[in-house]
Amino acid sequence: MKTKLYVALFCVAFFWGTTFLAIRIGVETIPPFILAGIRNLISGSIIFIYLLSQKKLEPINLHQLARAFILAVLMIVLANGLTTYSEKYISSGLASLISTLSPFFVLLLNLALGNEKLSFKTTIGILLGMLGIFLIYQNSLTDLLNPEYRIGVLALLAAVLSWSVGTIITKKGSANSLSMLMNVSLQMIIAGVILTTIQFVVTPDFTTENWTFKSISAMIYLALFGSVIGYVAYSYLISQMSSTKVSVLSYVNVVVALFLGWLILDEIITNRIIVAASLIISGVIIVNYKKSK
Numbered sequence: 001m002k003t004k005l006y007v008a009l010f011c012v013a014f015f016w017g018t019t020f021l022a023i024r025i026g027v028e029t030i031p032p033f034i035l036a037g038i039r040n041l042i043s044g045s046i047i048f049i050y051l052l053s054q055k056k057l058e059p060i061n062l063h064q065l066a067r068a069f070i071l072a073v074l075m076i077v078l079a080n081g082l083t084t085y086s087e088k089y090i091s092s093g094l095a096s097l098i099s100t101l102s103p104f105f106v107l108l109l110n111l112a113l114g115n116e117k118l119s120f121k122t123t124i125g126i127l128l129g130m131l132g133i134f135l136i137y138q139n140s141l142t143d144l145l146n147p148e149y150r151i152g153v154l155a156l157l158a159a160v161l162s163w164s165v166g167t168i169i170t171k172k173g174s175a176n177s178l179s180m181l182m183n184v185s186l187q188m189i190i191a192g193v194i195l196t197t198i199q200f201v202v203t204p205d206f207t208t209e210n211w212t213f214k215s216i217s218a219m220i221y222l223a224l225f226g227s228v229i230g231y232v233a234y235s236y237l238i239s240q241m242s243s244t245k246v247s248v249l250s251y252v253n254v255v256v257a258l259f260l261g262w263l264i265l266d267e268i269i270t271n272r273i274i275v276a277a278s279l280i281i282s283g284v285i286i287v288n289y290k291k292s293k
Helices: 002-026 032-053 062-086 092-099 102-113 120-137 141-145 147-172 180-202 213-240 243-249 252-265 271-288
Strands: none
Touching: 002 062, 002 092, 002 213, 002 252, 032 062, 032 180, 032 213, 062 092, 062 147, 062 180, 092 147, 092 252, 092 271, 102 120, 102 147, 120 271, 252 271
């Protein structure tokens, strides 16, 4: 049991952190939406084939299909698609750092909806996160004058917001919902079709001739390790540990992403980025920390 737990911990902490690097490598030669689309079609099909082989496929009614479609658009088409798109213009390390804002977005949305109340602990966490973001952009405001850099940052912020909205909807659950794997497989396949279609609409004349082996390998890696293995490991951890502990563990991702971006892609890590990452992660931990009863 402990061995399985440790393996799952490693998968979530490491593989999800490597996805930012893999995306950056993938978009070097593969258009972002087709990259995200094929990735999800592969991963969704793998889970579907597994369910078919295990005779665990379930009938889907109209309500379940509509819910899966909405979550697919929010959490994969917009969140995953825009994240992939953003990394054409910004570094994988910066992308991972901005993505850590998701818990703050979830918190602010819950506050606006009246689902949560503002506390001293929450206020401190938000202020730390805001200070971290300020440090990131303190000397980079001129970079926002660069249209491509600005597009990358705005796309990623939209992705984080979309993921946060989808997270709130997912947490509310549904009395007539599909099993976890069936739901995920359906969402991935729906999103894969939509993302692929978007790329054909945006660039109908794109070609695969310039796709490098490195970018194609990154796409396959994202499908197998980022989506299938990473998500299955996450689901296992949720069943074995408190959601708070698992969510805090996932913030190791940003450390992995920053390190790999520096090691493999020669992305620059300054002392300011290290301090900013520490502040953002600390803020998230403070907001999510709850004393065990």
